[in-house]
Amino acid sequence: MRSIESIAGASRERAGDRGATLRRLLSELGPHGGELALAFVLIVIGAGAQAGGPYLIGRAIDRNILGDDPSGLFRTMILLLVVYAAGTLAQSGQIRQVGAVGQRILASLRARIFDKLQHLPLSYFDRRPVGDVMSRTTNDVDTLNQFLSQGVTQLLGSLFSLLGIVVAMLFLDLRLALVCFTIIPAMLLTTSFFARRARRAFRQTRETVGDVTAGLQEEIVGVREAQAFNRVEANIARFRERNAANRTANVQAVAVTSAFAPAIDVLSTLAIALVIGYGGYLVYAGGLTVGLLAAFLIYVQQFFRPLQLASQVYTQAQAALAGAERIYEILDEEPEPADPPGTPELGRVEGRITFEDVSFAYEPKRPVLDGVSFDVAPGQTVALVGATGAGKTTIANLIPRFYDVTGGAVRIYGHDVREVTRRSVRRNVATVLQEPFLFSGTISENISYGRAGDEKPPTREETERAARVAQADGFIRDLPEGYETRLGEAGGSLSQGQRQLLSFARAVLADPAILILDEATSNIDTRTEAVVQGALKELLTGRTSVVIAHRLSTIRDADRILVVENGRIAESGTHAELLAAGGLYADLYRRQFRESAPVAEG
Structure with a gap:
């Protein structure tokens, strides 16, 4: 498990400039120009309404209350009502419009993230905790959702309202406007000060929440081992450490952003005091009307209200940009290289496998x-044996081209797997793993998973025939809903042996020319193994098979056994030949069965 520091360090290395991330996020708005244009019109109407209201109030005071036109007060109030009603409707419309655009962008991002994850090479997942990847696709996207659905609307509305207020203030009285604007340099310095600190704080919150999610995923999956090895308390302590780091990061982020709004409040109060002081003097001297001063005081309050609202949105924006950086890190990952145009397909071939001086790292x-x-x-069964880490699984993974060799060549029926399409190679190869993975869905859907993308999906008869070959039909029919029984996560309601038989049935239905069994019987009991071995015999018939085995008793009948040691083929032969040679295989056999191997065994 990677530490918080290592995840944070990797993220800092990959994280781009915050401005570049913002520009990239804004570029997502490009396909929605028409909808945004309408939102822009509504924002301008709302900003105009907000700027026009105080002017009407000031006019009502000077002309209708203190002036010579008291009868016009009703008309002014009706006009004020119309202005504020138009502003309210415009604000409601722009929230709806921008929110809809935000949801479409998020739907597009989620689709692109999932598409990218499906096309990334396996080496990417070798380097990343699953929980951290999940955090990026859920927590970070959710943070972006809050900003795009709510924050962007408030931010745009605030900016245009501020622009309208500035124009109105300059139009009403240049002197008071300049007095108010003396606060702007202090405001910019304050914003810059908090921006730098908030940026670092929110990046740390996104990194630590990723580590919490990664740790949580690992500990939940491994809870059985934790209880078996009395690691519960140690795991709780480790999770508390991660959780505390995330809490500390969030507290620091909240501390930074919560201090921003009061700082703006202080500047707002100072500006109001300056306007009241200077404006009061002008009224007393006869250079300003009472209504104009009242209107201007409303403008000063409105001038800082968008800034206060922006300070709240700023919290969302910093968290969203930190999340966007992590999302774009996934989207910027190099996918598994596409097959060059014109790459030929590998049709249905006989399963001859050739490794030619292969090296890999x-x-x-x-x-x-x-x-x-x-x-x-073709048709042979080859077993790979050797110590853990010798390279057995790596050899098996090179056959369907999960990785590309760094030297030499892997061939199927004479074709270099790098010179034909990946899809056609994998159509000829099926893999049954030590821990079979079953998806949420029905048993029938899980068996037919390997052919889900075929132009002609398998029929129910084909699915049941595959289950019978794999000797899974019996227990399936005993289930309450038979083949339509819905499985929970990873098929948890079934036994290990039943899950393995379903994985065999999946391989049978895929009908591959080459079958790879990676420790496929190592996690089941001896009684269940007898059933599985019967299914294996049916499965292996007529197919080229590569079997990775820990139990040497399961590979005695293999046509050839390859002993892998330190990444090389150390021995090759049949079971009897290798025992007679008295080398590594014979030593492994003696250790496993705790007895001397006979000189020859048929």
Whole structure:
């Protein structure tokens, strides 16, 4: 599990300039120009209404209350009501319009994130905790949702209202406007001061919440092991540490943003005091009317109200931009390289597998395989054995091209897998893992998963035939709803053996030319293994098979056994030949069965 510091460090290395992230986020608005134009018109109407109201109030005081036109007060009030009603309707319309645009952008982002995750190479997921990826696609997107649905509307409305108020203040009285504007330099310095600190604080909150989610996902999945090894209290302490780091980051972020609004309040009060003092003097000297001063005081209050609202939106904006950085990090990841135009398809072929001097490394200068060469004839079963970390699973992963070799070539029926389309290679290969993964859905949907994208989906008869071959039909029919029984997450309602039989049925229905079994029977009991071995015999018939096995008793009948040691093929032969040779395989066999291997065994 990566620490908070390592995740934060990686994020800082990848995080771009905040301004670039904002520009990129704003570019998402491009396809919605028409809707935004309407929202812009509504925003301008709302800003005009807000700027026009105080002017009408000042005119009512000077002309209708203190002046010589008291009868016009009713008309002025009706006009004021119309102005404020238009402003309210415009504000409601722009909130609805911008909110709809925001939701469309978020839907597009979610679709693009999911699409990118589906096309990323497996090496990406090798480097990232699943919980951190989930946090980026849920928590960070949700933070962006709050900003786009609410914050953008408030921010745009505030900016245009501020512009309208500034114009009205300059129009009413230049002297009072300049007195009020003396506060602007202090306001800009205050905003800049808090902006720098809030940016760092909110980036840390997004990083730490990702670490909390990653830790939570791991600990929930591993709760059985935690209880078995008395690690519950240690795990609780570790989670509390992560949670405390996230709490501290959020407290620091709130402390920064909560101090911003009071600072703006102080500046607002100071501006009002200056306007009252200077404006009162002008009224006393006869250079200003009472109504004009009243209107101007309303404008001063309105001048700072958008700034106060912007300070609240600023909190959302900083969190959203921090989340957007993490989202764009996923979208900027290099996907699994696309097949070049014109790459030929690998049709249905016989399953000959050839490794020609293959070398491979997950990381530069740390080779996992070195000079691996072997050939598997069509219909043969080859077993890979060796110590943990020797390179067995890596060899298996190179066949369907989950990774590309760094040297040499992997061929299927004479075709270099890099010179045909990935999709056609994987159509010829099926893999059954040690921990079979079942999706939420019905048993029938899980069995037909490998052919879900076919032009002609499998029929129910084909699905049931595959289950019978895998010897899963019996227990399926005993379930309350048979093949339509809905499974929970990862098929948790089934036993390990039943889940494994369903994975065999899935492989049978896919009808691959090559079958890879990666420790497919290592997690089941001996009694269930007898059933599984029967299913395996049916599954392996007529197919080229690569079997990674820990239990050597399960591979005695393999056509050939390859002993992998330190990324190389150390021994090759049948079970009897390798026992007779007295080398690594014989040593593994003796250790596993705690007895001396006979010189030869048929």
